[in-house]
Amino acid sequence: MPDYKQFPLADTAEGLTEAEILNWHVQPGDEVQVNQIVVEVETAKAAVELPIPWSGVVTELHAEPGQTVEVGAPLLTLDIDPRGKAPAAGGANGSAPAAPSTSETAEAPAEEEMKPLVGYGSKKAAAKRRPRKPAAATASDGPSGAVNAPPKAPEPPAPAAPAPATNGTAPAGGYVPLAKPPVRKLAKELGVDLRDLAQRVDGVITREDVQRAAEGAAPEPAAAEPVAEPVLDPAARERRVPVKGVRKATATAMVQSAFSAPHVTEFLTVDVTPMMEMRERLKRSPAFAGVRLTPLAFAAKAVCLAVKRTPDVNAEWDEDTGEIVYKDYVHLGIAAATPRGLIVPKIRDADSMSLVELARALDELTTTAREGKTPPGDMVNGTITITNVGVFGVDTGTPIINPGETAILAFGAIRDTPWVVDGEITVRKVLQLALSFDHRVVDGQQGSQFLADVGALLADPSVAFTF
Known part of the structure; x- marks a missing residue:
C-alpha cells in the first residue's frame, strides 16, 4: 500500500522563518532518490537547493514558484512505497486500510525528525499551511486525486506522470x-x-x-x-x-543596527604607494603564482593584525545578558554585491591566515557570492566586516555596522593624487578609509587607534614586524 511522507521546509540557516519557492526540479509522478535536489528556494540570506531525505514517487507539490512558504510547512508529499512493498494491516476481510488524509500526513514531520543533509538539519516544527482552495478530483486524476490531498484509497501502481503537453493542457496528477x-x-x-x-x-x-x-x-x-x-x-x-528575500533581510538588519547601536564614523586618508609597489613584487614571486592578489587582501591582513592591538573592535555587545563578548578569533565579513542584493559572507579564522591564504579565500568568496552559491552557514557569526566601496570608484562612506558586530571598515578607491613627500609635491597612490564603530563598546581613543594601525600597515607593510 502507499506510504506517504511530507517533506517540510527546514531552517536552512540560523533564525530563518520563511523562504520563496524559486524553481521545482520535480513534478508529481516523478521518482526521486535519497539526497536528490528537488527544489530551489530563496531565503533571507541566499538561494538554496534542498535535497530530499527519502526515495519514492512525488504525489503532490504544496507550493508554486513565487510563493512564500513558512519554515515547517510541507513542500511536497512523497509516496515512499509506491509499489506497495510495505506490509499492510488489513481488517477481518483482508482489505487494506484507507490512505492517510492530508491532515494526517501533515503531522509526519513532527513525528520523525529528518536526518541532516548537505551541512544543515531540520528543526521539529508543526506543519503550518496557508489555506488553499481544493480542486475537484476527476476520473482521470493520478496519485494525488485532489490538488491538496492524497487519494482516499490505494490504487495499483501507475507510471510516472507525463510531461505537460505542448498545447498547454493540464495533465492529471496535480500538474501546475x-x-x-x-x-x-x-x-x-x-x-x-x-x-x-x-x-x-x-x-x-x-x-x-x-x-x-x-x-x-x-x-x-x-x-x-x-x-x-x-x-x-x-x-x-x-x-x-x-520586498522579500535578501533585500528584506538587509533592510531589517540595517534598521536594527542603525537604531540600536550608537554609530561613530572616523576617516583617514592614506598614501598606499609602498603597499602597491609590494603588491607588484609579490605578484611576480613563485609563492603567489596563480593567485589573484588584490589591495583588499592587504586590507584584510591589516585588519586582522590591528585587531590584536585593539580587541574591542572585534567584540560584541550582548543586550540580553548585559555583557561585552570579546572574541579571540576573527571571522572576517566581506560585503559583496550580488544579483540578489548585498550579502556578507565570512572568512572563518582569518587572523590565522597568511597573506596568500587570505588572497585565495577572498577570490573564492567573491566568485561564489556572485554566482549566488554562498551557503547560508557562511553568512552568520561574523566578528568584523570590510566593505570595499572602492571597487565602484567611490572614495569613502559611512557604513552601517552589521548586527552582532562592533565595527565595519570602508575601503575606498585608490587614486593617483598630488601628495607631499619630504617637502615636495609628487603623485602618489592614495585611498580613504572610514571606520564605523559601536560607541557602547569602543571609545574614540580605541577606534582611532585601530584605524591608525590599519592605515599604518597599508602605508608601510613593514610596520607589521612591530605588531
Whole structure:
C-alpha cells in the first residue's frame, strides 16, 4: 500500500522563518532518490537547493514558484512505497486500510525528525499551511486525486506522470499550469482558474490571457513572454516590487543596527604607494603564482593584525545578558554585491591566515557570492566586516555596522593624487578609509587607534614586524 511522507521546509540557516519557492526540479509522478535536489528556494540570506531525505514517487507539490512558504510547512508529499512493498494491516476481510488524509500526513514531520543533509538539519516544527482552495478530483486524476490531498484509497501502481503537453493542457496528477508569479497573482485577484485556462492556451499563460478570461473573451495564442519583470502599471510610470528575500533581510538588519547601536564614523586618508609597489613584487614571486592578489587582501591582513592591538573592535555587545563578548578569533565579513542584493559572507579564522591564504579565500568568496552559491552557514557569526566601496570608484562612506558586530571598515578607491613627500609635491597612490564603530563598546581613543594601525600597515607593510 502507499506510504506517504511530507517533506517540510527546514531552517536552512540560523533564525530563518520563511523562504520563496524559486524553481521545482520535480513534478508529481516523478521518482526521486535519497539526497536528490528537488527544489530551489530563496531565503533571507541566499538561494538554496534542498535535497530530499527519502526515495519514492512525488504525489503532490504544496507550493508554486513565487510563493512564500513558512519554515515547517510541507513542500511536497512523497509516496515512499509506491509499489506497495510495505506490509499492510488489513481488517477481518483482508482489505487494506484507507490512505492517510492530508491532515494526517501533515503531522509526519513532527513525528520523525529528518536526518541532516548537505551541512544543515531540520528543526521539529508543526506543519503550518496557508489555506488553499481544493480542486475537484476527476476520473482521470493520478496519485494525488485532489490538488491538496492524497487519494482516499490505494490504487495499483501507475507510471510516472507525463510531461505537460505542448498545447498547454493540464495533465492529471496535480500538474501546475505554466504561468509566472505576477500572472498567478493577477489570476487570483480576478478569480480566474489557471487550470481551466491552461486547457485553452497554447504554452505559457500570460497576463493578456488572464485578462481576456476575466472579461469572458476567448484567449488568443500566446507569443513568447519576455523575461520576468516587476509588474508595470501602464497608467503610471511606476514599478512595484515586493520586498522579500535578501533585500528584506538587509533592510531589517540595517534598521536594527542603525537604531540600536550608537554609530561613530572616523576617516583617514592614506598614501598606499609602498603597499602597491609590494603588491607588484609579490605578484611576480613563485609563492603567489596563480593567485589573484588584490589591495583588499592587504586590507584584510591589516585588519586582522590591528585587531590584536585593539580587541574591542572585534567584540560584541550582548543586550540580553548585559555583557561585552570579546572574541579571540576573527571571522572576517566581506560585503559583496550580488544579483540578489548585498550579502556578507565570512572568512572563518582569518587572523590565522597568511597573506596568500587570505588572497585565495577572498577570490573564492567573491566568485561564489556572485554566482549566488554562498551557503547560508557562511553568512552568520561574523566578528568584523570590510566593505570595499572602492571597487565602484567611490572614495569613502559611512557604513552601517552589521548586527552582532562592533565595527565595519570602508575601503575606498585608490587614486593617483598630488601628495607631499619630504617637502615636495609628487603623485602618489592614495585611498580613504572610514571606520564605523559601536560607541557602547569602543571609545574614540580605541577606534582611532585601530584605524591608525590599519592605515599604518597599508602605508608601510613593514610596520607589521612591530605588531
